[in-house]
Amino acid sequence: xxxxxxxxxxxxxxxxxxxxxxxxxxxxxxxxxxxxxxxxxxxxxxxxxxxxxxxxxxxxxxxxxxxxxxxxxxxxxxxxxxxxxxxxxxxxxxxxxxxxxxxxxxxxxxxxxxxxxxxxxxxxxxxxxxxxxxxxxxxxxxxxxxxxxxxxxxxxxxxxxxxxxxxxxxxxxxxxxxxxxxxxxxxxxxxxxxxxxxxxxxxxxxxxxxxxxxxxxxxxxxxxxxxxxxxxxxxxxxxxxxxxxxxxxxxxxxxxxxxxxxxxxxxxxxxxxxxxxxxxxxxxxxxxxxxxxxxxxxxxxxxxxxxxxxxxxxxxxxxxxxxxxxxxxxxxxxxxxxxxxxxxxxxxxxxxxxxxxxxxxxxxxxxxxxxxxxxxxxxxxxxxxxxxxxxxxxxxxxxxxxxxxxxxxxxxxxxxxxxxxxxxxxxxxxxxxxxxxxxxxxxxxxxxxxxxxxxxxxxxxxxxxxxxxxxxxxxxxxxxxxxxxxxxxxxxxxxxx
Numbered sequence: 455x456x457x458x459x460x461x462x463x464x465x466x467x468x469x470x471x472x473x474x475x476x477x478x479x480x481x482x483x484x485x486x487x488x489x490x491x492x493x494x495x496x497x498x499x500x501x502x503x504x505x506x507x508x509x510x511x512x513x514x515x516x517x518x519x520x521x522x523x524x525x526x527x528x529x530x531x532x533x534x535x536x537x538x539x540x541x542x543x544x545x546x547x548x549x550x551x552x553x554x555x556x557x558x559x560x561x562x563x564x565x566x567x568x569x570x571x572x573x574x575x576x577x578x579x580x581x582x583x584x585x586x587x588x589x590x591x592x593x594x595x596x597x598x599x600x601x602x603x604x605x606x607x608x609x610x611x612x613x614x615x616x617x618x619x620x621x622x623x624x625x626x627x628x629x630x631x632x633x634x635x636x637x638x639x640x641x642x643x644x645x646x647x648x649x650x651x652x653x654x655x656x657x658x659x660x661x662x663x664x665x666x667x668x669x670x671x672x673x674x675x676x677x678x679x680x681x682x683x684x685x686x687x688x689x690x691x692x693x694x695x696x697x698x699x700x701x702x703x704x705x706x707x708x709x710x711x712x713x714x715x716x717x718x719x720x721x722x723x724x725x726x727x728x729x730x731x732x733x734x735x736x737x738x739x740x741x742x743x744x745x746x747x748x749x750x751x752x753x754x755x756x757x758x759x760x761x762x763x764x765x766x767x768x769x770x771x772x773x774x775x776x777x778x779x780x781x782x783x784x785x786x787x788x789x790x791x792x793x794x795x796x797x798x799x800x801x802x803x804x805x806x807x808x809x810x811x812x813x814x815x816x817x818x819x820x821x822x823x824x825x826x827x828x829x830x831x832x833x834x835x836x837x838x839x840x841x842x843x844x845x846x847x848x849x850x851x852x853x854x855x856x857x858x859x860x861x862x863x864x865x866x867x868x869x870x871x872x873x874x875x876x877x878x879x880x881x882x883x884x885x886x887x888x889x890x891x892x893x894x895x896x897x898x899x900x901x902x903x904x905x906x907x908x909x910x911x912x913x914x915x916x917x918x919x920x921x922x923x924x925x926x927x928x929x930x931x932x933x934x935x936x937x938x939x940x941x942x943x944x945x946x947x948x949x950x951x
Contacts, residue, residue: 477508482945493942518552518561520545527586528573534595535580542593544573544586549598565591565598572904576802576813578833583802585815590629590797592833602629602793605834609634611649612706616640618647625837628792628826631713631745632656636706639696648712651688655747655754656713658683658690663707665700683712725783727776736768739787749784750776796826796836801903803854805861806830807879807887814854814861817903822850825863827889845893846871852900855913855924862924863891864906864915867899874898874924874936898922898936912939920944 478492479502486495494500499511524546533539543550543561547568550561569588576583582593583601592601610633614620626633635648639662660675677683681692690710699707723739727750746763748755748770757763761772776783800817804810813833816825823844829835844851849866856862861877874894881887898917900906905916912923920940940947 477502479942481942483942518543520550520561522546524548525570527568527571528575528584530575530582530584532575532577532582532593533580536595538595540582540593540595542582544568544584546570549584549591549593551593564593572800574800574802574817576804576833578804578813579831583813583833585797585799585802585817587798587800587817587819590793590799601834602797605629606829606832607632607634607711608835608837609636612636613638614649614706616643616646618649620649625839626714626792627834628796628836628838629834631715631792632711633714634709634711637696637708637710638704638706639698639708641698642695644693644695645689645691646708646710648688648690648710650712650714651686652715653683653685653688654713654715655756656745657756657759658710658712660690660692660711661709662696663699663701664697670700688712722784722786724781725776725785726780727778727783729778730775732773732775733769733771734783734785736770736785739768739785745787746770747786748772749786751779751782792838795821795824799826801851801853803856803861805854805856805877805879807881808859816844816851816854819850823847823865825851830887842889842891844875844891849873849899852903853906853915855906855908855915857913857924862913864900867897867901867917869897872896873900895935914939920947 476492477494479494480497481489481493481495489495497508500508501511503509520543522545526543526545528544530542530544531540538553541552547566547570548563549565549568551564552561567589569586571587573584573586575585580594584591584593590601591598606627607630608624608627610622610624610626611620612623612635614635614637616637616639620635620637631654633650637646658677658681660681662673662675663670664673665671666673675681675692680694681690683690696708699705701707721739723736725734746757748761750772755761755772760774761770763770770785795818796815798818798820799815801815803814804812805814806812811831813828814825815836818824823846824841825844826836827840827842829837829840844863845865849868849871851863852866853864854861855864859879863875863877865871865873865875867873872893873896876892876894877889878892879887879889898919900915901918902916907914914921914923916922920938920943923937923939924935925937938944
């Protein structure tokens with residue numbers, strides 16, 4: 455600091471210049487007369503450059519005006535598989551996209567049924583995945599869809615005999631009610647016992663690998679036409695016994711896909727058929743991507759097989775008009791309760807063993823201390839065994855921070871329970887990846903899900919004490935692990951709501 459008297463001022467007036475050679479920002483924590491020479495008690499629109507010199511903040515400009523009074527719930531950016539850059543805005547219940555790279559931008563609506571709440575997203579495999587607390591959506595640069603639709607169907611049991619003895623393989627997918635059992639046909643048994651009972655109304659399908667005209671072929675078989683199903687008992691009975699595998703006896707060659715009744719929630723509309731009407735208006739149904747079935751006079755009718763469904767227009771059209779009757783047509787909307795465990799999440803990050811190849815989700819208000827991990831490189835597979843309860847259920851998970859090869863899990867601040875957990879990754883001798891947890895200090899937690907960031911290599915979050923950092927790499931149990939980074943601005947910061 456240097457002071458110098460300036461000439462040319464009014465008589466009896468002294469003017470001084472203060473020179474900052476290493477400007478370190480403001481100081482609101484001390485009396486203005488006691489502020490260190492490297493700081494200022496008031497620096498409106500001033501920031502420090504990388505060399506420590508003060509410079510004027512550049513201001514802002516309007517990139518896009520949606521001309522709406524609705525709240526902006528999220529802003530996202532991603533590059534699709536064709537290397538085209540997309541900017542998206544979640545405004546109210548609408549999702550906008552614009553692909554121009556120079557303003558003025560011209561946004562257009564690509565989806566209209568978002569949840570009007572703060573949303574989050576992540577990018578994987580050239581696609582953008584969005585969570586808004588009610589939906590789990592995927593955007594590939596062309597269309598928005600439900601990430602549950604077409605999600606991974608796990609093979610829950612393999613190397614099975616027709617009697618049902620076999621090996622457990624993959625876990626059930628939270629997003630997908632369907633699962634596959636694979637069997638080794640023996641040429642004599644017709645009845646095959648599945649790993650589940652109480653199947654739902656979805657058609658059961660089967661593929662049998664066999665020799666057809668001298669060629670090894672996968673033959674698709676249909677329920678009713680080629681086999682019958684006892685849904686309560688979980689048994690499939692083929693009209694003709696599947697043969698032994700043409701590759702080798704004892705090798706799986708029968709693959710049965712079925713859906714087990716899960717924690718399903720149901721809403722429905724009831725109509726009276728007149729014998730001629732085929733089209734029915736479903737405006738009164740909360741129609742999105744979930745499964746729709748119908749019952750006509752008690753008989754189950756399936757989408758595609760018995761009727762066509764236009765979700766955008768909310769129209770259902772039967773292939774054959776239901777007969778006349780009073781309240782004999784019931785259209786049912788099934789909401790997958792297991793899927794809601796993922797759809798209601800609002801926090802996402804990517805983490806894994808040696809690579810960020812798994813998705814971790816949390817923020818479901820019904821399961822505040824749970825987080826869920828995806829399958830390897832697959833955001834459409836969340837195994838029902840891949841959840842972890844982090845600490846006390848009295849405090850919610852608020853966010854994630856990456857710290858080198860660790861993942862910090864920050865919970866809600868309540869002054870009593872552990873607020874920070876450290877997740878690491880390991881691998882067993884047989885190649886199985888696991889994610890051990892270590893609990894940290896109590897009494898320090900986050901107060902906002904939207905206040906997590908990494909400044910260079912410093913993972914930061916907002917607590918009641920201000921902006922905090924986890925300073926010791928790989929440890930959350932030692933003293934002084936949590937360091938306050940906002941000491942000089944806390945008097946102003948704590949005045950904010």
